[in-house]
Amino acid sequence: MKALQSVIRTPFMWVEGWLDWAFGPRWNPMYYLGGLGFFYFWIVAVSGLYVYVFFDTGLTEAYESVESLTHSQWYLGGVMRSLHRYASDALVVMMVLHIIREFAFDHYRGPRSFSWITGVPMTWLVIAAGVTGYWLVWDELGQYVAVRSSEWLDWLPIFGEPIARNFMHEGSLDDRFFTLLIFLHIAVPLILLLVMWIHLQRVSYAKWKPARGLALGTLAMLLVLSFVQPAVSHGPANLDRVPLLLDLDWYYLFAYPLVDEWGAGTVWMIAFVGTFALMLMPWLPPRRRRPAAVIDLDNCNGCTRCANDCPFSAITMVPRTDHQPFEQQAKVDPDLCVSCGICVGACPTAMPFRVSSDLVPGIDLPELTARQLRDKIHTLAEKLEGHSRVLIIGCKHGIQSRKLVGDNRVAIDLPCAGMLPPPYIDYVLSKDLADGVAVVGCRAGECQYRLGQEWSEDRFERRRDPNLRKRVPRERLARIWRAPVEWRRALADIEVFQQNLTRLADQSETAGVKLTKRKEPQS
Amino acid sequence: MKRAFRIIAQGVVYCAFAVLVGYFSAAPAYRLLDDGEAQIKLSFAYGGKPVGGCRDRSAAELEALAPNMRKAQVCSRERVPLAIEFELDDKMIYKNVLPPSGIHGDGPSRMYEKFVIGAGEHKVGLRLRTTVRDQGWDYITRRIVRVDAGDNLAIDFDPVAGGFVISGAKGGG
Ligand code: HEM
Ligand code: SF4
Ligand code: SF4
Numbered sequence: 083m084k085a086l087q088s089v090i091r092t093p094f095m096w097v098e099g100w101l102d103w104a105f106g107p108r109w110n111p112m113y114y115l116g117g118l119g120f121f122y123f124w125i126v127a128v129s130g131l132y133v134y135v136f137f138d139t140g141l142t143e144a145y146e147s148v149e150s151l152t153h154s155q156w157y158l159g160g161v162m163r164s165l166h167r168y169a170s171d172a173l174v175v176m177m178v179l180h181i182i183r184e185f186a187f188d189h190y191r192g193p194r195s196f197s198w199i200t201g202v203p204m205t206w207l208v209i210a211a212g213v214t215g216y217w218l219v220w221d222e223l224g225q226y227v228a229v230r231s232s233e234w235l236d237w238l239p240i241f242g243e244p245i246a247r248n249f250m251h252e253g254s255l256d257d258r259f260f261t262l263l264i265f266l267h268i269a270v271p272l273i274l275l276l277v278m279w280i281h282l283q284r285v286s287y288a289k290w291k292p293a294r295g296l297a298l299g300t301l302a303m304l305l306v307l308s309f310v311q312p313a314v315s316h317g318p319a320n321l322d323r324v325p326l327l328l329d330l331d332w333y334y335l336f337a338y339p340l341v342d343e344w345g346a347g348t349v350w351m352i353a354f355v356g357t358f359a360l361m362l363m364p365w366l367p368p369r370r371r372r373p374a375a376v377i378d379l380d381n382c383n384g385c386t387r388c389a390n391d392c393p394f395s396a397i398t399m400v401p402r403t404d405h406q407p408f409e410q411q412a413k414v415d416p417d418l419c420v421s422c423g424i425c426v427g428a429c430p431t432a433m434p435f436r437v438s439s440d441l442v443p444g445i446d447l448p449e450l451t452a453r454q455l456r457d458k459i460h461t462l463a464e465k466l467e468g469h470s471r472v473l474i475i476g477c478k479h480g481i482q483s484r485k486l487v488g489d490n491r492v493a494i495d496l497p498c499a500g501m502l503p504p505p506y507i508d509y510v511l512s513k514d515l516a517d518g519v520a521v522v523g524c525r526a527g528e529c530q531y532r533l534g535q536e537w538s539e540d541r542f543e544r545r546r547d548p549n550l551r552k553r554v555p556r557e558r559l560a561r562i563w564r565a566p567v568e569w570r571r572a573l574a575d576i577e578v579f580q581q582n583l584t585r586l587a588d589q590s591e592t593a594g595v596k597l598t599k600r601k602e603p604q605s
Numbered sequence: 606m607k608r609a610f611r612i613i614a615q616g617v618v619y620c621a622f623a624v625l626v627g628y629f630s631a632a633p634a635y636r637l638l639d640d641g642e643a644q645i646k647l648s649f650a651y652g653g654k655p656v657g658g659c660r661d662r663s664a665a666e667l668e669a670l671a672p673n674m675r676k677a678q679v680c681s682r683e684r685v686p687l688a689i690e691f692e693l694d695d696k697m698i699y700k701n702v703l704p705p706s707g708i709h710g711d712g713p714s715r716m717y718e719k720f721v722i723g724a725g726e727h728k729v730g731l732r733l734r735t736t737v738r739d740q741g742w743d744y745i746t747r748r749i750v751r752v753d754a755g756d757n758l759a760i761d762f763d764p765v766a767g768g769f770v771i772s773g774a775k776g777g778g
Binding site: 101103104105111167168171172175226233236242243244246247250251252253254299300302303304306307310311313321322323324325326327328329330331332333339342 | 611614615618619620622623625626627629630631632633634635636637638639640643644646648650706712715717754755756757759761772773
């Protein structure tokens with residue numbers, strides 16, 4: 083499974099790197115697959131509403147109303163119809179990419195399985211919405227969809243009278259079917275919307291809205307497509323005939339030829355087994371859950387920063403239970419915690435300078451405590467000497483740090499780069515444990531814990547508390563956000579950084595100014 | 606200059622996506638029937654006669670029942686399975702015994718089958734047994750039908766209309 087994930091992940095990373103260049107990280111469509119899905123859903127909803135106004139239910143009226151919308155009102159109604167179709171198709175493309183990507187980046191286990199599990203029924207709802215849509219047009223394609231869907235459903239031993247018998251011949255059809263269908267075609271997307279909302283309940287700061295530029299870009303793309311290739315109907319349905327050749331929408335109707343080829347039973351089997359397997363995936367193969375973040379009440383001042391920064395809503399602020407003069411305290415729900423440590427990076431009490439009291443922050447990660455982090459930095463720094471000493475703060479999910487360490491470079495890996503409290507950088511530099519700190523993490527949209535890169539940048543740029551103090555010389559901090567496949571470039575970045583550090587040292591020596599204290603032999 | 610390249614690259618990505626979406630939304634075309642082919646759909650839902658007749662309850666049996674349930678006779682609710690044979694141009698293409706539906710076997714027997722045939726004239730022969738017996742048929746239909754390519758010939762069964770009902774055929778006898 084791990085091997086499969088990495089095989090899929092690699093091309094994703096290359097493509098995303100290229101799209102980062104073309105679109106910039108904020109507009110990179112790969113980082114907004116779910117958000118684009120939402121956006122397409124809204125386009126479908128709005129265009130659908132418009133089309134619905136002109137739609138007549140009835141055996142002949144349905145077809146005629148869609149035809150007249152398409153042709154006599156091509157500039158608006160026709161475009162709306164095309165948008166309705168193409169945005170629906172784009173939604174399927176996005177959904178499939180989104181599933182593959184969340185799988186490949188291992189975003190679906192543990193507490194994150196909630197989004198995964200709620201995603202699975204969405205696949206059915208999306209397809210059902212599309213199928214009922216094609217049915218409504220009541221052209222030859224609609225007829226095919228009607229007949230095959232009902233034959234497929236009839237395979238299940240739950241309907242008494244086979245539904246397909248309603249579509250035996252022209253005479254057997256009933257207007258009421260359209261009323262039922264139009265109801266389904268509206269109800270299913272509404273249920274879908276509800277599930278989409280539930281889907282995001284455990285994802286804080288969910289990116290459900292693509293950046294404006296990206297949204298406009300894809301809307302423009304759909305509009306152009308709608309004008310270049312307007313959506314049209316087949317000939318009118320006629321149950322006394324079998325359509326010979328159909329222009330299928332493969333995004334929604336891919337299963338129908340399979341029903342023809344393999345039979346309804348086999349397709350049901352595939353659908354059931356596939357759905358079941360998807361549902362099961364978060365538990366296969368079982369992986370060790372890492373211990374959740376823990377609160378130390380004595381050190382928590384109830385500042386709410388950890389709760390704000392947790393990417394998975396695992397922290398809530400609750401009324402104080404001890405006698406400290408604060409109103410609130412943080413509380414971690416271990417079932418929701420993915421042990422990323424981003425909360426530790428947010429906690430103002432994760433202060434390496436603390437000497438009077440032990441270094442125990444308000445919130446801490448058992449697998450690598452703030453105290454252990456400081457100790458490790460000290461141990462590693464011992465190995466460095468000269469003017470280009472670099473401490474690399476890496477990420478377990480990012481570039482393997484053994485590829486980066488070397489000549490006067492040591493590295494420590496955090497569960498996520500976002501776990502690093504900014505005062506640690508101040509600490510390393512002002513205690514002269516290294517000449518520079520290189521924070522190496524994943525690209526904005528590829529952070530394993532979604533927000534680590536974003537929050538780190540915000541903290542370094544002083545847009546978010548706790549921020550990096552002004553006195554920290556920025557030229558001694560390198561921020562390198564690169565995908566694991568780009569490790570060579572990251573290494574090159576660090577080497578350039580080291581050269582700059584050497585130059586800084588030379589400059590200060592020629593100027594006779596001692597900017598940083600040199601490492602002195604321990605006395 | 607670099608910015609221009611990036612914008613062109615964005616355009617390329619959007620175009621590629623539009624082509625992907627636009628193409629598979631109506632292509633490649635899917636062929637349901639070959640030229641010169643037509644279809645017969647044979648389907649009906651009909652309950653055969655009850656299997657067993659009724660028999661009188663013995664006095665002891667009656668005694669064992671609650672007073673309001675004491676009907677003199679018990680009748681089998683189970684229906685007879687329907688035997689069906691379908692010949693096309695004197696060749697048997699479908700032959701089956703259709704069990705009744707329902708847990709007590711008291712529901713109608715149902716079937717739904719499709720057959721692909723060539724366009725042109727065909728001899729259709731249908732036989733259905735709806736009563737308890739080993740031989741012979743309760744309904745027999747023989748007809749010559751003509752179908753064009755792409756026609757759907759629907760064969761239903763409706764005893765009120767006299768047996769098998771064929772719709773969608775052109776002419777024939
Ligand atoms: C209509 C279809 C869908 C839409 C519109 C949609 C939308 C979204 C959005 C907006 C997010 C938040 C992304 C973020 O902020 O990082 C998300 C997350 C997620 N989605 Fe979907 N989704 C859809 C279908 C699915 C399906 C079918 C699955 C899987 C079977 C799935 C699995 C996930 C998972 C696992 C996450 C969590 C990501 C994380 O924890 O970082 N989604 N989805
Ligand atoms: S470790 Fe990560 S998921 Fe857990 S509480 Fe902290 S920020 Fe939230
Ligand atoms: S960030 Fe630290 S001090 Fe603030 S509420 Fe969370 S645990 Fe308490």
